[in-house]
Amino acid sequence: MRLPVAHPRMNSAPGFRTVALIIASAMFMEQLDGTILATALPAMSESFDVSPLHMSVALTSYMLSLAVFIPASGAIADRYGSRNVFRAAIALFTVGSVLCGVSGNLPLLVMSRLLQGIGGAMMVPVGRLVLLRSVPKSELVSAMSWLLVPALIGPVVGPPLGGFIVTWASWRWIFYINVPIGLVGMWLASRYIPDIRLPDKVRFDRLGFVLSGISLSCLVFGLEMASHGGTSLLGSTGLVVGGLVAGALYVWHARRVENPILDLSLMRFTTFRLSVVAGSLTRITAGGMPFLLPLMMQLGFGLSAAHSGVVTFVSALGAMLMKATSTPVLRKFGFRSTLVWNGVLSMLCVALCAAFRPDWPLWTIYTILLLSGFFQSLQFSAYNTVAYAEVPSERFSSATSFYSTFQQLMLSLGICVAAAALQVSVTWQGHERAQLPDFSVAFLVITFISLIAAPVSALLPRNAGAEMSGHRSR
Structure with missing residues (x-):
């Protein structure tokens, strides 16, 4: 068995919290970039003189780059050290952001987003790998919460900030703001991230x-x-x-x-296999909703970018509020019951978005989006944790690469499915551009697909992940 070599700083209890917050800062930059971009798509389409529906390629190109290069992240971190790879990834993401900001047309933007994606492909999985290798399984739920709370600030801040930037400045500044965050992240990584690597070199596949x-x-x-x-x-x-x-x-x-780059033998672990399958289905909605909602608010409701940003940030706020309750919920109900019933509730909330109309009271829309963000965030926290319940620690590297690859692939597929449903509805109903009924169709399509995850989650053992959640079934 090849055990990872870690810096001694990680042996102290406060160490994993410090590292988790640094990794979360990188996730903050990535999430901020994605949520701001979704709000700015109509303005960017006007700047590039293309249809707003075609701007989905700006989102999928980044996620494609993540899906392609994430499989290599674990092997590269094992060979060159987590600190070096993490720091280089932040630098690459920052350079890609600058190139996105100076892009003069859609093809150049797509190429720059691909470069950004290579940095993101190394940044988050390597950070998660460091945390997995430094925290006992009994503390993993708490550690993941520390990791995700600061990262959720990005989606909360992103939509209103993106709307403000697009309305009062230029959409190009949504990329330039990554520069100071990236520079600080590189300094913190050099100072605090441990240089974890495997002592034996594994041949790269x-x-x-x-x-x-x-x-x-x-x-x-x-x-x-x-x-x-x-x-x-x-x-x-x-x-x-x-x-x-x-x-x-x-x-x-x-x-x-x-040592294949994507280790298919990991699917023999029941919790890992079911988390991959059910989580993939659920992420169809997670990928499609951030694409559909800002477009619906601006094209269907006629709101400005700033106003639509204020509306759409509410779901991210609900996701952030959930983090205080994830540990007690999982301890009381366990992973299986939580994933089944919470999955149904989250999809029902997304389905209600199909009924949104301009004459709805704003507090009703806010409430639905808040609950949607809350339930979806709990769902993904549970999937991301229970996946590693049966995986031996020496296989965390390959498991993280495998899981993250499918996660990003399905987020990309969610955008494609949402865009396709929207386009089919526009064509079928003879509309010149997307209208509210077309958005309703798209929301219902992605919801129907993700609802299939509930019966898949029901196949989990009753005591799945009990060591992590602290739940004891009767």
Whole structure:
């Protein structure tokens, strides 16, 4: 068994909280960037002279880059050290942000977002890996809460800040504000992040990296092209088929090498397998909702970017409020019951967004969005924790890479599904541009898909993750 080498600072109890907050600061920068961008899409589409629906590629290109490069994050951190990789990732993300800000057209923005994604692919998974290796499983729920609370400030601040920037300045400043955050993050990483690495060098799976990258990129961009409508059906179909073929070749390859870049044998662990499957279904909504809601507020309700930002930030505020209750909820009900019933409640709240109309009282819309953010955040906290309940510590690196890859892939797919449902409804109803009934259709489509996660979660053992949650079933 190859045990990771850690800096002695991590042995003290306050150490993991300090490291968690530094990692959360990196997540804050990433989440702030994503939520601000969603609010700014209509203004950016006007600047680039393209349809607002086509701006979804600015979101999916970043997530595509994450999905392609996250599989390599664990192996790279093991080889070169978590501190070096984490610091370099922040630097790369910051440089990508500057390039996004100076982009003069959509293709250049997409290329810059891909560069940003390479930095993000190393930043968050490596940080999570450091935390997993330094905290006992009995404290993992608490540690994850420390990690996620500051990171949730990004989605809370993002929509109103993005609306303010777009309304009173230029959308380009939504990228420039990452520069000071990135510089501070690099300094903190150099000072506090431990240099955890494996003592034995593991051979990097180059062929697996190429095959998985081709598969994921073809699938995401094929679905992205298909979601727009009016593009080449042959081209999008060819990309999807190519992605499936490359994926099949990767499965064949992974069964024949010792350390595949995406370790499929992890799916033998029940909690990990069910968390991946159910969590993937749920993330269809998590990816689609941030894309749909700002567009609905601006195109359907006629609100300004600043006003729509104030409305949409409420769901992120609900997510932040949840963090104080996640530990006692999981201790009382356990992972299985929480994931089943909380999953249903969260999807019902998202489905209610389909009924939003301008004549609704604002307090009603705020309440639904607040509850939606609350329940969804609890759902993802539970999925992200129970996934590692049965995974041995020496396999945390490969498990984190595998889990994060599917997480980002499904968030990208959520945007594609939402954009496709919106485009199909616009075409079917003969509208010149997206209207409120079209958004209603898109919300109901992503909700229906994510509801399938509830019966999948019900397959978890009754005592799943009891060591983490402290729950004891009767």
